[in-house]
Amino acid sequence: MLQGGKEGGPTALREAPSAEATRVLMPSPIGRLGIEFRDQAVTRLVVQPSALEAKQFQSLHDVELTDFLTEAIGRLSEYFAGVRADPAIAVDLTANDLDDFSRRVLTEVCRIPYGKTWTYKKLAEACGRREAPSQVRRILAANPIPVLVPCHRVVPERGGAGAWIGGTRKKEKLIRIERRASAPAKAS
Numbered sequence: 001m002l003q004g005g006k007e008g009g010p011t012a013l014r015e016a017p018s019a020e021a022t023r024v025l026m027p028s029p030i031g032r033l034g035i036e037f038r039d040q041a042v043t044r045l046v047v048q049p050s051a052l053e054a055k056q057f058q059s060l061h062d063v064e065l066t067d068f069l070t071e072a073i074g075r076l077s078e079y080f081a082g083v084r085a086d087p088a089i090a091v092d093l094t095a096n097d098l099d100d101f102s103r104r105v106l107t108e109v110c111r112i113p114y115g116k117t118w119t120y121k122k123l124a125e126a127c128g129r130r131e132a133p134s135q136v137r138r139i140l141a142a143n144p145i146p147v148l149v150p151c152h153r154v155v156p157e158r159g160g161a162g163a164w165i166g167g168t169r170k171k172e173k174l175i176r177i178e179r180r181a182s183a184p185a186k187a188s
Contacts, residue, residue: 023057025049026073029080029177030170033147040068043095045145047166076147082181085114089148096144101129105139112153115182117175119157133157141165147174 022037031048034057046053063069078084093103108126112118118126120133120140127136140151146165152174156162164171 022063022069024063024069024073025054025057025059026076028076030147030166030173033076035072035076037069037072038092038095041090041092042072042145042148043092045147047146047170079147080177082177085178085182087148091145091148093145093149098144101127101132101135102139102142104128105136106143106145106149106151109140109143109151109154110149112150115178117153117155120154121157123154150174153178 019039021043024035024037026033026035032054034044034046034049034053035042036044036057046057049057060073065073072087072089075084075087075089079087093106098106104127105123108123111126112123120136121130124130124132124136129135136154140154141163143149143151143165146152152164152171154162161168161172161175
């Protein structure tokens with residue numbers, strides 16, 4: 001399980017027992033998010049779920065909100081507003097069928113600082129596989145927990161934002177939110 005660290009800090013990996021999932025639909029500036037919670041951790045996040053996928057999730061109004069759910073939704077809202085660099089919400093990658101290298105890539109992507117971007121090549125090198133930028137790109141395209149495992153911070157070496165699970169425009173929007181929020185304030 002990846003555990004949210006200090007504001008803007010890296011995450012850590014730990015195991016947790018499995019429990020019944022709670023699935024919630026949440027509005028956001030990049031469209032509706034389908035979020036699956038299990039054991040006070042996010043196990044899946046779907047950006048703009050299709051009509052069929054959305055049926056797996058309940059509206060926020062129909063879910064019994066626990067303190068944890070209220071806190072998690074609030075932290076995500078603050079992140080999208082640009083006032084929280086790290087939502088510090090635990091994510092559990094063990095609930096997904098991932099090989100060791102995929103877990104390594106998704107763990108490493110969490111180390112990319114808020115408001116910054118890395119290239120696929122730089123991420124592959126950080127994972128010890130400099131020859132694998134294409135494999136890294138494929139792994140990120142299947143990221144089960146986008147936004148919280150910030151694959152949107154990885155861009156092509158040739159420039160531009162590149163493709164993303166939720167679409168290029170949404171990726172660009174997330175990058176802009178983070179850059180704007182992390183930019184030093186201008187003196188008046």
